[in-house]
Amino acid sequence: MKELKYLNKYLLKYKWHLLLGTLFVIISNVFQIIPGIIVRHSIDLVVDNIRIYQAFQGTPQQQDYFKVFAFGILIYAGLILLMALLRGLFLYFVRQTLIVMSRLIEFDLKNEIFEHYQTLPLSFYRRNNTGDLMNRIAEDVGRVRMYLGPSIMYGLTLFTLFLILIPMMFQINAELTWYALSPLPFLSISIFLVNNKVEKRSEQIQKSQSRLSTFVQEAFSGIRVLKSFNREKQSLSKFELETDIYRKQSLKLTKVQSLFFPLIMALIGISTILTVYAGSMQVIKGNLTFGNIAEFIIYVNLLTWPVASLGWTSSLVQRAEASQKRINEFLKIQTNIVSEQHLERELKGKVEFKNVSFTYPDTGIKALKNISFTIRPGESLAIIGTTGSGKSTVSSLVSRMYDVREGEILIDDTPIAYYDLHSLRTQIGYVPQDVFLFSDTIYNNIGFGIKDPEEHKVIQAAKDADVYENIVGFPNGFSTRVGERGITLSGGQKQRVSIARAIVREPKILMLDDALSAVDTKTENNILNSLKRIMQGRTTIIISHRVSSAKLANKIVVLVDGNVVEEGTHDALLARDGMYKDLYEKQMQLDEAEAKD
Known part of the structure; x- marks a missing residue:
């Protein structure tokens, strides 16, 4: 007993x-x-x-x-x-x-x-x-x-x-x-x-x-x-x-x-x-x-x-x-991700990584190795790298899905662990690489992060994510129910609904984790043009393996095996004969080949 x-x-x-x-x-x-x-x-x-x-x-x-x-x-x-x-x-x-x-x-x-x-x-x-x-x-x-x-x-x-x-x-x-x-x-x-x-x-x-x-x-x-x-x-x-x-x-x-x-x-x-x-x-x-x-x-x-x-x-x-x-x-299992001071306040959006190293506790894989960067309020940072370079780990640490054991992460010059988890995550908009939609209406999926979503905000978010025309083209419009995990939508549609879900919250910090990987070049350009307006006044972290997405950012960081190998603006990195330039040229060639097809 x-x-x-x-x-x-x-x-x-x-x-x-x-x-x-x-x-x-x-x-x-x-x-x-x-x-x-x-x-x-x-x-x-x-x-x-x-x-x-x-x-x-x-x-x-x-x-x-x-x-x-x-x-x-x-x-x-x-x-x-x-x-x-x-x-x-x-x-x-x-x-x-x-x-x-x-x-x-x-x-x-x-x-x-x-x-x-x-x-x-x-x-x-x-x-x-x-x-x-x-x-x-x-x-x-x-x-x-x-x-x-x-x-x-x-x-x-x-x-x-x-x-x-x-x-x-x-x-x-x-x-x-x-x-x-x-x-x-x-x-x-x-x-x-x-x-x-x-x-x-x-x-x-x-x-x-x-x-x-x-x-x-x-x-x-x-x-x-x-x-x-x-x-x-x-x-x-x-x-x-x-x-x-x-x-x-x-x-x-x-x-x-x-x-x-x-x-x-x-x-x-x-x-x-x-x-x-x-x-x-x-x-x-x-x-x-x-x-x-x-x-x-x-x-x-x-x-x-x-x-x-x-x-x-x-x-x-x-x-x-x-x-x-x-x-x-x-x-009996207690989470180790807890608030140390239960700090609740409106974020300005400054994000700073100080000598951060991170090893996944369940696999032992070292994803980040002594990385440092600073994003000022309202600025944007693009993190570019190949698969397994540690890009997505950055977004997981900013939203405190995991805690660092080496180094320090600061939000508005305050250790991230001091913030109340609910307050912190409420002010962060996140578009995951692995898109997940609930078996519900498109309207409820977009308004998922808001208690009582206003219709005009949901519609505007859909327009900003370049998915509005697709939605109104469905027989039931925004009331269309998506299947389990969004199976009734195409990959690109799911990704754009996920982007709309993130931006409808009007977050102080917006993180896009390879958010445009499943859309074509034309749709990507439409979304990028919308993102220029959306990113104004809010801190944005763009995680991608595509250079086209990174061009929007004020600063670009190139990761390889968890290490920062290059850092600077788009033009400055192109001026160097480094990895970023190599990635840029290869992707430009691919885009040209797709355009010819």
């Missing part, structure tokens, strides 16, 4: 649900015990009066006596029916308190986990696959709910029933009570052992399901690649292999679960036989009545299911404990 202690704060939060649920459990147990007493009295009534009824045989008094006798039985039957209805009512109240409590805690726990997920750094997501993250918030939380709901409910039912019923049974006849209860511990142990096997095999199924979820998600996300390389059959074969493993494990689980009900019925039968045998002996001795035997059989049946559920609930607790342990593992 060590791991499940984490849930105590929720049990305290919903203590009134728990207390009322316990009260309703006690009342419902009372209403299911009373019929046993009524049955005893009704059988004893029949046994005690049947001879008197037979003695009046052939006389008019027999019919009168039968009416009185039948009326008494009818009253007992009505009371049993009333008790059943009242028990049903309070069982409804039990579920409306305890099961509702488990659903409320499930809701809170899922929200807590999801909120915590969003605070964790990018390195966490690079270490863990999406399928596993989804299973922890879905499957694992579902198992925890079974502990908080059914497990607590059945546990309280058994505990309160034992407290009320066992003393009553011993008071009636201790020897018969021992006979009646003797098979029940074996029942509970048997169910516990069966459920242990169920638990182990369920764990294997969950792992298989996690692998299956990850595989399916990757297949659907990369459906274009699958179709392009004609790998549908191979993908299907791999899927069939995974589902076959899942099928075999599910069948093994079914075989074990098939023992459950036969085991219960067998032990119930043994308990009933022992009760009838021992009870009959006590009746012969004159210590008990026939009504007592019937009463005890009812009590044994009342105890059987709660005792059987003890093994089941023990298994539920074990499974919940294992799941909560997995959840706690993630909840």
Whole structure:
């Protein structure tokens, strides 16, 4: 139960649900015990009066006596029916308190986990696959709910029933009570052992399901690649292999679960036989009545299911404990990207790197090596380099997706770690290299970074990103829903929507991470012309491998393997016989070749 202690704060939060649920459990147990007493009295009534009824045989008094006798039985039957209805009512109240409590805690726990997920750094997501993250918030939380709901409910039912019923049974006849209860511990142990096997095999199924979820998600996300390389059959074969493993494990689980009900019925039968045998002996001795035997059989049946559920609930607790342990593992992970002084203020836009070196914590790759540069407010800097040179790392550090361990980054002459994360990122517009659009309307995708986006701002951002004409050309315009990850849009359209999403926030610092890599030369020129106006008055970092984008910047930095090899203006770098000039000439030749085609 060590791991499940984490849930105590929720049990305290919903203590009134728990207390009322316990009260309703006690009342419902009372209403299911009373019929046993009524049955005893009704059988004893029949046994005690049947001879008197037979003695009046052939006389008019027999019919009168039968009416009185039948009326008494009818009253007992009505009371049993009333008790059943009242028990049903309070069982409804039990579920409306305890099961509702488990659903409320499930809701809170899922929200807590999801909120915590969003605070964790990018390195966490690079270490863990999406399928596993989804299973922890879905499957694992579902198992925890079974502990908080059914497990607590059945546990309280058994505990309160034992407290009320066992003393009553011993008071009636201790020897018969021992006979009646003797098979029940074996029942509970048997169910516990069966459920242990169920638990182990369920764990294997969950792992298989996690692998299956990850595989399916990757297949659907990369459906274009699958179709392009004609790998549908191979993908299907791999899927069939995974589902076959899942099928075999599910069948093994079914075989074990098939023992459950036969085991219960067998032990119930043994308990009933022992009760009838021992009870009959006590009746012969004159210590008990026939009504007592019937009463005890009812009590044994009342105890059987709660005792059987003890093994089941023990298994539920074990499974919940294992799941909560997995959840706690993630909840204990704390982000190291925190604000040191929670500084909230409007940025002017000065960005300064001082001897910054950075190594990715999850891969150990050294992306930046002792780089330094300064961007004054309203100025722009282009970072040019080949793939793997460390360009995108700069944008990740400015937006504090990662923290530096060597060197220092200053925003407005203040260490970046001093700023409140929310305040800092709100004033940064970022266009990622790997464009991601949500499965929503184009309007909502552009206005994603604003709480209540104004229509004229969204439209203007679309125009500035040169995507407005494309959008209004769709049948539903800005209300057009894009598919998952924006699959219904072309690469260039997705990239331009992403640019619109960044600039609609009117950020103080704008970062374009290879934002024009998926557009043609004409569209690039249109966007660059718009960017000239957009960049005025705001600090802009243009990360690109294309020299055409870099020409807009006041200063250009050329990176090679994380080192700054050249720095200066476009004209100054062209005047040198260096890497920038070489890149420029090659790309000019490519552009000319494309123009001829």
